[in-house]
Amino acid sequence: MKKILSIAAFLAVAGCSTMAADGPVKTVDGVLVGAGGMTLYTFDRDAAGSGKSVCNGPCATNWPPLLADKAPGSDYSVVARDDGKMQLAYKGKPLYYWVKDTKPGDKTGDGFNQVWRTAKP
Numbered sequence: 665m666k667k668i669l670s671i672a673a674f675l676a677v678a679g680c681s682t683m684a685a686d687g688p689v690k691t692v693d694g695v696l697v698g699a700g701g702m703t704l705y706t707f708d709r710d711a712a713g714s715g716k717s718v719c720n721g722p723c724a725t726n727w728p729p730l731l732a733d734k735a736p737g738s739d740y741s742v743v744a745r746d747d748g749k750m751q752l753a754y755k756g757k758p759l760y761y762w763v764k765d766t767k768p769g770d771k772t773g774d775g776f777n778q779v780w781r782t783a784k785p
Contacts, residue, residue, distance in 0.1 A: 689736065689752065689759070693769070696754060696783040698730050701768030704759045708779040712756035719760060720746040727760040727773075727780070739785075754783055 688698050696704040705727065709718050719727050724745075732752035735741050742750045743758050751758045762773030762780070774782045 689730070689740070689754070691785050694784060695771065696759065696785060697768070698759070698761065702761055703765055703769070703771050703773070704730060704754075704783040705762055705773050705780050706754070706757040706783050707760065708781065710758050714756070715741075715743050717743055717745050717751050717758040719758070724760075726763050728763065730759040730761065754785075757783070759783055 689696055689704065691697070692701060698704050707717075707719050707727065710716075711718075717724075717729060719729070729745060729749070729751040731749055732742050733750065735752065739755055741753045741756060743753045745751050753759060760780075762776070764770075764772050771782050773780050
């Protein structure tokens with residue numbers, strides 16, 4: 665029960681996060697992290713620079729997008745999602761969290777299905 669509540673709380677934060685003036689993304693141990701120090705990922709099926717995320721519906725349930733109002737710097741951009749929301753991208757690749765990461769520093773989504781990668785600066 666405790667784990668379910670942790671995941672639900674994480675999803676509430678991750679799904680609702682928007683860019684603050686200083687931005688929620690930073691580098692920790694060579695990996696980009698977002699809200700609460702949670703690891704960010706990229707999806708190989710997203711075409712860099714396409715301006716679009718292809719992870720929608722059930723995919724986005726497992727891989728919540730890092731939502732953003734604006735890009736914090738030149739390496740960042742904002743891409744459109746099918747639901748009309750905007751998502752932060754790094755070097756043209758949309759950024760996502762992974763629901764099975766339960767604490768800062770977890771990187772359990774790296775290499776998942778050979779198409780998910782930790783986002784690296």
